[in-house]
Structures are given as structure tokens and as C-alpha cells.
Amino acid sequence: MSEGLRERKKRRTREALIAAALELFQRQGYDATTVAQIAAAADVSTRTFFLHFPAKEDVVLANAEARVALAVRIIESRRPEEALPDVLARAIELMIADVSGSDLATGLADVRVRLALTVPELRSWLMRRLLDAQERLVEALCRSYPEEHDVVAVAALVGAMMGAVTSAAAYALRRGDAPEQVEAAMRQAAAGLAPRR
Structure with a gap:
């Protein structure tokens, strides 16, 4: 069964959030990185972040x-x-x-x-x-x-x-x-x- 367009978009957004978080954690440290910064770096809203992860630590x-x-x-x-x-x-x-x-x-x-x-x-x-x-x-x-x-x-x-x-x-x-x-x-x-x- 092939993955639908909606599922692909959701997966890509999740992957973008993970990649953005990893880059920020490494560049400026875990504690200094906010959810808003991760969302902005992934070009999504903070609300979208919380649709994928309950909290910043869940990205880890x-x-x-x-x-x-x-x-x-x-x-x-x-x-x-x-x-x-x-x-x-x-x-x-x-x-x-x-x-x-x-x-x-x-x-x-x-x-x-x-x-x-x-x-x-x-x-x-x-x-x-x-x-x-x-x-x-x-x-x-x-x-x-x-x-x-x-x-x-x-x-x-x-x-x-x-x-x-x-x-x-x-x-x-x-x-x-x-x-x-x-x-x-x-x-x-x-x-x-x-x-x-």
C-alpha cells in the first residue's frame, strides 16, 4: 500500500523538525534551543511542532x-x-x-x-x-x-x-x-x- 500525499507531507515535516532540532542543538546547545526556534528553522509554526512532538525532549x-x-x-x-x-x-x-x-x-x-x-x-x-x-x-x-x-x-x-x-x-x-x-x-x-x- 503506497503512502498517501498527506502522510508523505506529514513525514517530511517531521523529518524537517528533527533535522532543524539537531542542527540547533549542536550549534547553540540543547538548553538554549527553544521549540519556537526549531519550528522557525523547519519553516513551520510552533503549533505544527506540537502536532508532531509533545515537547522539545521528544525530538531527541x-x-x-x-x-x-x-x-x-x-x-x-x-x-x-x-x-x-x-x-x-x-x-x-x-x-x-x-x-x-x-x-x-x-x-x-x-x-x-x-x-x-x-x-x-x-x-x-x-x-x-x-x-x-x-x-x-x-x-x-x-x-x-x-x-x-x-x-x-x-x-x-x-x-x-x-x-x-x-x-x-x-x-x-x-x-x-x-x-x-x-x-x-x-x-x-x-x-x-x-x-x-
Whole structure:
């Protein structure tokens, strides 16, 4: 099914807002950048900004919500014979592919890591969002595998996999690795915790 004109326009506006925010964050700093400046740089109104993002910090995780929703859909549509660790590994793999095609390609991932290192309130907000994402995956896995009664074990597995992938990406980006190297580091981290066959 092809994307309609309205959806394309909406996507282009969102991409313009992300690009404008990234440029401003890097040029003048996160704290000094206002929503009005981001909107003006993208040649849209402040109202249009808020149609795409609830707040300035949401631009930093622009694609995260869709990525988590993708993982939840993968978990909820699991194959009957698929074991819980296998479906989680598959969901994480698709999330990595999505990061590679969006956040790594646009430079958003790199800016996000640098902002997390330099803006304490943003770092704590990013940590809360990561924990919220993990909780959503744990809940989806528990719904899809009602026979798995140990929610703590499920939470530990989700935390280990997401933590390993996130940490590998952050350190690879801090080291200055190219996008394909960052993707490889994430895949290696996920593979290290994936179920052995």
C-alpha cells in the first residue's frame, strides 16, 4: 500500500523538525534551543511542532515510540512454537535495524548520546523513557506467554538485552564509530545474550 500525499507531507515535516532540532542543538546547545526556534528553522509554526512532538525532549527520541510499538507487535504476533527468548531476540533485531535506518543514518543517535552526557535533566528523562520501553516489552511478553509466571525473570532478560544493546551503541558512538560499526556493535551485544541454539 503506497503512502498517501498527506502522510508523505506529514513525514517530511517531521523529518524537517528533527533535522532543524539537531542542527540547533549542536550549534547553540540543547538548553538554549527553544521549540519556537526549531519550528522557525523547519519553516513551520510552533503549533505544527506540537502536532508532531509533545515537547522539545521528544525530538531527541523521535523514533523511539514507533520502535517500541514495532517490538510489541512482533511479540504479540509470535509464532506458536517460538520460545520467549527467541521472540525477544527477534524483536530486538528489528529494533536495531530500525535504529540503523533512522537514528544512525540521520545522526540523531550521535547527538542523543552527546546530549545525554552533557545535559543531566535530559539524561534522567532518557533513562525514564528507556525504563518505560522495557516495561512495555516485559508486559507484552507476559501477555504473550501467560505460562511464564516469573515476571522478574522476564524483566531481567529484557533489561539485559536492551541494556547491552543500548550500552554498546552509546560507547561505539562516543568512540566515533561509523554508523555501520555502531550497528555491528549493537548486533554483537544482542547476539551475546541471544539464546543458544
